[in-house]
Amino acid sequence: MTERQVMDRLTELRTAIAENTVPGGSAYGRAAAEIIALTLAAREASGPDLDVLLRNTADWLVETKPSMTSIRTVTALAARTLAGDQSRDAVIAAMRQFIADSEASIARVAEHADTFVEPGAKVLFHSYSGSLIQILTRAATRSADLTFLLTESRPYRESLRIVEALKELPVEFVVYSDASMALAAADADLVLVGADALFRDGSFANKIGSLPLALSSRLAGTPYYVVTEMSKLYPGDPDDVAMEQRPEIELAEDWELWRSGHVSVRNQFFERVPADLVTAYLTDEGVLTPDELALRSSVRQ
Known part of the structure; x- marks a missing residue:
């Protein structure tokens, strides 16, 4: 260059x-x-x-x-x-x-599609992830009659970007509002989300909305899988990793009450999900329970 x-x-x-x-x-x-x-x-x-x-x-x-x-x-x-x-x-x-x-x-990571996504499955995802793109693409090319369910993932609506990337695949797409993710979790056979951070206690962080989706999945009895590389595993104190706050204007740009100072906005962009809400981590090092993820972290310290 x-x-x-x-x-x-x-x-x-x-x-x-x-x-x-x-x-x-x-x-x-x-x-x-x-x-x-x-x-x-x-x-x-x-x-x-x-x-x-x-x-x-x-x-x-x-x-x-x-x-x-x-x-x-x-x-x-x-x-x-x-x-x-x-x-x-x-x-x-x-x-x-x-x-x-x-x-x-x-x-x-994408190879886990062969085991976890069966023909005819309804797969729910939230937000945008390169790992998700890979596993969903492999699933769609190897299993018939799949339906991909997705929440919007506001404010950027990142989930819709995955639809743009996969629109040529032979699958049906169904979009749910973020507010209806409990309904989406009940309709799904399994949930797949990416991760932006993995922690030594078996928890993880991802785009905001991942925690209510995990809680909704627990209520519905729907397996909740995290698709991720192990390079995101942070062996230190989870509290060292701040959950990013984005500018208020991203949520309220056209709202006069915000512009006039009558209303403040909290635009937190990521959140942690406790280990006990995760069914398993689908990683480049295999399928790991939250406890097994925690053990890997202790070895890397």
Whole structure:
């Protein structure tokens, strides 16, 4: 890539992260890895200057998307690599390897469709996830007569983006409002959601609405599966990971009462779901119960 192409790509990636348009938690990790690789490649830094450059880049990534633990995994990997090798090229190579490993992991996650999505099933999903796209695509190409149920996932209505991506598949789509997700859970045979963070107590975080959907699934007796890469597993204190708050204007831009200051808006974008509401995690390392996920976390600390 030319210097101009590198800078254009960096601007594109940083804008996508800042504006919340990266397609899913795994993709955020890959975007962060690419930003680190391109940033180091574009600067002739070494020694203490290289350390400062990497730390500043990592701080911006984590502060901009605090709920995305895949980004924390990437920045920790970059820091360990630099501490052990003191080489810019080694960090760049580690970032490129992370991207390749992540893409391979998503393919392994998709293989769970063969076991968990049976012909004729009604599969409910919420929000947008690259892992969800992969597993739903595989399910639709291997099982007949599927129906994909989806909640809107406001305010961006991310679930509809999955329909756009899968619209050529031979499946029926049924959309439910977020407020009717209890009805959707009762109509479904199973629920699939992605994850933006995995925690050492077996819980996870995902787009807002994932918790009421889990509660609705518990009430309806519908299995609730989380489709995810294990690179999102954060071995530290779950409270370290803040649940991102988005600007109020995203929910109330055209509401005069908000503009006049009569009403304030809380636009929390992610939330944690307790371990006891999860049936199983469908991961690149196999099918894990919440307890097994917690055990993996203790081993990685």
